[in-house]
Amino acid sequence: MAGPTATATEIKAGALGVLGALAAGESATSADDTLAGNALDRLIDRMARVGDVGFDKANIPDYAKAGMIDMLAADLAPHFSKPLEERDRLIGMARAARHEFRRIAVAKASRARVSFTDF
Numbered sequence: 001m002a003g004p005t006a007t008a009t010e011i012k013a014g015a016l017g018v019l020g021a022l023a024a025g026e027s028a029t030s031a032d033d034t035l036a037g038n039a040l041d042r043l044i045d046r047m048a049r050v051g052d053v054g055f056d057k058a059n060i061p062d063y064a065k066a067g068m069i070d071m072l073a074a075d076l077a078p079h080f081s082k083p084l085e086e087r088d089r090l091i092g093m094a095r096a097a098r099h100e101f102r103r104i105a106v107a108k109a110s111r112a113r114v115s116f117t118d119f
Contacts, residue, residue, distance in 0.1 A: 006065035008057045012036035014069035018090070019080045039075045043068075052101045054108065063104075067097030 012033060016022035021032055028036065040057060047053045055061055060068060074094035077087045 015072035018073040
């Protein structure tokens with residue numbers, strides 16, 4: 001049974017909030033939502049291609065929520081004219097999240113290689 005999941009809407013809203021483009025309780029503009037949605041699609045596709053994640057936009061595990069928000073915010077920062085220092089901080093947080101996702105993906109892959117014939 002799969003654990004709790006975060007929605008793409010939660011990830012997009014979180015990233016836009018980190019960037020100051022969305023206050024608590026507000027809805028994203030259509031343009032910001034589209035920009036964030038396209039960036040999230042590219043981010044997950046890119047990470048899946050290199051084996052960093054084993055989930056898609058419809059099934060983001062809860063453990064990945066904060067990291068995905070950080071990574072998406074880092075990707076979107078240039079579009080919101082964030083100062084270089086802020087972008088560097090976001091990139092650092094995104095790198096840490098990606099490292100954690102890789103660690104989890106490797107651990108899951110190692111467990112998946114064990115079969116009944118191994119016993």
